[in-house]
Amino acid sequence: ASNEADTGALAGRHVVITAGPTREAIDPVRYLSNHSSGKMGFALAEAARTLGARVTLIAGPVSLPTPEGITRVDVISAMDMLAAVNAALSTCDIFIGCAAVADYRLLDVAEHKLKKVPGTTSLTLNLTENPDIIATVTASEHAPFTIGFAAETRELARHAHDKLVRKRLDLIVANDVAAPGLGFGADDNAAVLYHLAASGPDDPVMSHTLSPRPKQDLARAILDYMLPLY
Ligand code: CTP
Ligand code: CA
Numbered sequence: 001a002s003n004e005a006d007t008g009a010l011a012g013r014h015v016v017i018t019a020g021p022t023r024e025a026i027d028p029v030r031y032l033s034n035h036s037s038g039k040m041g042f043a044l045a046e047a048a049r050t051l052g053a054r055v056t057l058i059a060g061p062v063s064l065p066t067p068e069g070i071t072r073v074d075v076i077s078a079m080d081m082l083a084a085v086n087a088a089l090s091t092c093d094i095f096i097g098c099a100a101v102a103d104y105r106l107l108d109v110a111e112h113k114l115k116k117v118p119g120t121t122s123l124t125l126n127l128t129e130n131p132d133i134i135a136t137v138t139a140s141e142h143a144p145f146t147i148g149f150a151a152e153t154r155e156l157a158r159h160a161h162d163k164l165v166r167k168r169l170d171l172i173v174a175n176d177v178a179a180p181g182l183g184f185g186a187d188d189n190a191a192v193l194y195h196l197a198a199s200g201p202d203d204p205v206m207s208h209t210l211s212p213r214p215k216q217d218l219a220r221a222i223l224d225y226m227l228p229l230y
Contacts, residue, residue, distance in 0.1 A: 008052025018099035020060035027110035038062030041098035043219035
């Protein structure tokens with residue numbers, strides 16, 4: 001593997017990857033989050049490193065060891081993740097947005113622990129939209145080649161195509177998270193990759209199906225598919 005890293009297809013390239021969930025504080029002891037384990041993003045970091053890239057892995061709260069030879073930046077919230085991405089962007093050649101970024105955060109984070117109010121049977125939290133990190137990346141002046149992810153429970157192709165165009169991605173990796181034994185938290189995953197044949201929103205969509213396999217193998221297959229497009 002070390003020889004491959006020296007002579008690899010991504011030698012001299014800086015790959016920036018977001019991984020895992022974000023946590024949005026409610027009060028000092030509680031947060032909103034999701035089921036992302038970070039495994040797919042960490043597998044991509046390792047695969048990019050094996051191909052010779054310099055890798056910056058911007059990770060939300062996950063319990064995974066840092067792959068050898070990569071730079072890891074730990075973040076908690078979506079706002080923290082955006083700041084870390086912006087700090088890495090100036091030298092970034094390829095950006096992979098694998099994180100499950102919370103779409104909303106609390107409008108006001110309580111300074112003290114919220115107390116249960118006796119007799120109150122419902123509670124409303126006021127949320128405000130988080131920035132779309134990957135859309136910020138593709139809108140930046142020297143936008144890198146950008147790969148997004150879409151985890152869907154239905155209408156995979158339609159939602160993936162919509163995100164590909166709306167976020168101006170070069171490639172999107174779509175997973176059916178309703179498939180048993182695959183996706184969130186699992187060691188295996190399958191995916192359908194979508195990209196535009198040319199670069200306009202009305203150009204034909206190309207798709208490529210990757211059958212279920214360990215996330216490490218899927219990560220390598222995604223990068224191998226990307227190389228001739230990049
Ligand atoms: N993403 C991001 N910042 C956000 C939300 C999403 O960078 N605030 C990125 C994800 O990392 C992923 C892609 O956008 O690469 C798609 O995420 P997804 O949650 O599927 O997209 P949304 O536009 O938030 O759509 P949905 O309503 O399905 O959640
Ligand atoms: Ca979302």
